[in-house]
Amino acid sequence: MLGNSFGRFFKVTTCGESYGGAFRRNPDIPGELRGGLMTIIDGVPSGLKLTADMIQAELDKRRPGQSELDTPRKEKDKVYIYSGVMENDITTGAPIGMLIPNTDIDEQHVEKHRSYLDFIRPGQAGYTYYKKFGQNADLYGAGRASGRETAARVAAGAVAKAVLDGLGIDVISFVTEIHGIKSGDISYEIAKANYRKNELNCPDLENAVRMIDEIKKIKAEGDSCGGVVEIIARGVASGLGEPVFDKLSATIAHGIMSIGSVKGLEFGAGFEHTRMKGSESNDKPYLDKDTGRVRFKTNNAGGLLGGISNGEDIRIRVAVKPTPTISVTQSTVDVKNLENTDISFKTRNDPCICPRIYPVCEAMVRIAILDAIYMAKGYRELSFLDDKWDRL
Numbered sequence: 057m058l059g060n061s062f063g064r065f066f067k068v069t070t071c072g073e074s075y076g077g078a079f080r081r082n083p084d085i086p087g088e089l090r091g092g093l094m095t096i097i098d099g100v101p102s103g104l105k106l107t108a109d110m111i112q113a114e115l116d117k118r119r120p121g122q123s124e125l126d127t128p129r130k131e132k133d134k135v136y137i138y139s140g141v142m143e144n145d146i147t148t149g150a151p152i153g154m155l156i157p158n159t160d161i162d163e164q165h166v167e168k169h170r171s172y173l174d175f176i177r178p179g180q181a182g183y184t185y186y187k188k189f190g191q192n193a194d195l196y197g198a199g200r201a202s203g204r205e206t207a208a209r210v211a212a213g214a215v216a217k218a219v220l221d222g223l224g225i226d227v228i229s230f231v232t233e234i235h236g237i238k239s240g241d242i243s244y245e246i247a248k249a250n251y252r253k254n255e256l257n258c259p260d261l262e263n264a265v266r267m268i269d270e271i272k273k274i275k276a277e278g279d280s281c282g283g284v285v286e287i288i289a290r291g292v293a294s295g296l297g298e299p300v301f302d303k304l305s306a307t308i309a310h311g312i313m314s315i316g317s318v319k320g321l322e323f324g325a326g327f328e329h330t331r332m333k334g335s336e337s338n339d340k341p342y343l344d345k346d347t348g349r350v351r352f353k354t355n356n357a358g359g360l361l362g363g364i365s366n367g368e369d370i371r372i373r374v375a376v377k378p379t380p381t382i383s384v385t386q387s388t389v390d391v392k393n394l395e396n397t398d399i400s401f402k403t404r405n406d407p408c409i410c411p412r413i414y415p416v417c418e419a420m421v422r423i424a425i426l427d428a429i430y431m432a433k434g435y436r437e438l439s440f441l442d443d444k445w446d447r448l
């Protein structure tokens with residue numbers, strides 16, 4: 057398997073699966089360490105304050121089993137910092153290593169997953185994993201394709217957050233649509249004021265009630281639904297992102313599109329641009345009298361021009377599909393007996409992924425932004441640019 061790292065200078069590598077460890081009965085390994093997730097990060101600066109509590113706070117947003125809207129799986133998602141931090145909680149500059157053991161992997165759940173291994177699970181990655189890895193693929197609980205893998209990313213995002221907080225960069229994500237039920241427009245201020253005020257993390261508190269009822273209704277039918285998650289990054293200075301293949305828009309899209317169940321994303325007005333005229337789509341610049349800097353009257357561009365940050369909020373909308381695992385009967389293929397058949401799942405799963413995916417979106421955007429800062433600063437150190445352009 058290739059491609060388990062993301063980022064060039066702030067570089068995150070993850071490994072681990074959903075039920076990994078359930079099968080390793082080696083008595084020399086203490087039970088909790090038999091399996092789980094690991095994160096290694098290159099490029100963490102020395103001298104940064106970093107505690108397990110700071111990482112745990114982010115992981116707790118994504119932790120399963122917190123409400124009726126997510127899977128009843130009860131993973132503690134407890135993180136252990138394994139390397140790169142001294143006893144005074146200050147980073148040394150060496151790679152940060154983190155462990156998140158799998159603890160909720162008892163035999164009855166492993167057995168349920170085992171009973172589905174011979175069937176192609178509709179909407180899941182199983183078919184394509186069989187094509188790439190054959191019978192050796194670990195598909196218990198979806199293996200590397202499991203939503204559980206994203207805990208390792210959230211841990212990395214928490215480290216990026218520790219750096220970005222010091223630079224005044226804030227990344228916030230929230231739910232704005234469930235199964236066609238939409239929230240009103242959400243400003244940064246509303247998102248901050250109502251952050252995590254309900255189990256869906258939808259800052260439009262009235263419409264959130266309708267969305268939550270919709271998820272519960274669909275869950276009772278044994279079915280699932282999707283929605284839209286939005287992200288705002290505030291405080292990102294202009295000039296981040298490299299002009300051609302490494303545009304900031306491209307690396308953010310890479311990070312977000314690599315999250316399971318994400319089916320699309322748009323920056324700023326996104327697809328709405330296709331219904332506008334140029335005169336409507338263009339954000340008109342003006343000189344801000346207070347700062348002497350260039351600002352824009354609107355933000356249809358979503359904070360990115362030519363793939364480079366323009367100093368306005370970076371705004372992203374993410375399309376999340378319905379959870380593939382459902383108990384409604386679906387047609388499929390039995391790969392052992394090579395015949396068409398029907399399947400219905402009795403495993404634990406999220407009826408809607410939106411209430412658990414927003415911390416993952418925050419993490420991936422933070423990692424992409426911090427990585428772009430490293431790249432921009434490195435390049436800038438070597439270039440000969442008149443100060444005038446800095447002041448603009």
Ligand SMILES: Cc1cc2nc3c(=O)[nH]c(=O)nc-3n(C[C@H](O)[C@H](O)[C@H](O)COP(=O)(O)O)c2cc1C
Nearest residue numbers: 180181201202203316317318380381405406412413
């Ligand atoms: C936080 C999170 C939780 C998820 N929970 C589940 C789940 O409980 N059941 C499930 O079938 N898929 C779940 N998924 C989605 C699958 O990982 C994803 O749909 C699958 O790997 C197929 O990939 P694709 O949808 O990107 O094509 C979850 C994804 C995330 C990010």
